[in-house]
Amino acid sequence: MRRPPLSPLRTLATLLAVVSMTTGCEQIADALELPNPSRDAARLESEGRAIGSACRHAGRSLEDCYTLNASAAKAAVFAGWRDMNDYMMEHKLEVVPSRLTPGAPKAPEAAAASASTPATSAH
Numbered sequence: 001m002r003r004p005p006l007s008p009l010r011t012l013a014t015l016l017a018v019v020s021m022t023t024g025c026e027q028i029a030d031a032l033e034l035p036n037p038s039r040d041a042a043r044l045e046s047e048g049r050a051i052g053s054a055c056r057h058a059g060r061s062l063e064d065c066y067t068l069n070a071s072a073a074k075a076a077v078f079a080g081w082r083d084m085n086d087y088m089m090e091h092k093l094e095v096v097p098s099r100l101t102p103g104a105p106k107a108p109e110a111a112a113a114s115a116s117t118p119a120t121s122a123h
Helices: 008-031 037-057 062-068 074-091 107-116
Strands: none
Touching: 037 062, 037 074, 062 074
16 A cells, blocks of 8 residues: 655654754753763863963963863863963963962951951050
């Protein structure tokens, strides 16, 4: 027995339904907070590149950058550092040094520390 051919309208409706179902998979996965290894890897790669670029722009050595950002991927940090180095050399940009001193406490912490120590009086 021979099947009747599908009408073009029915074929189009089926195609649209399939396409809409497959594009919603990513949104459903996001709503359920399912892990997405490729997206996580891309995020870590871009964060590492940004860290490396910022370190080079601030004039930090690559080793210091690795030490300060131990959780970042070293390959991504190096790639960002190298890209920023090439960019700075090409455009003859100077290093912008960091104004933060490594051992100085931040302002809110210093105020909280001074408020918590009792005042001594000479009676």
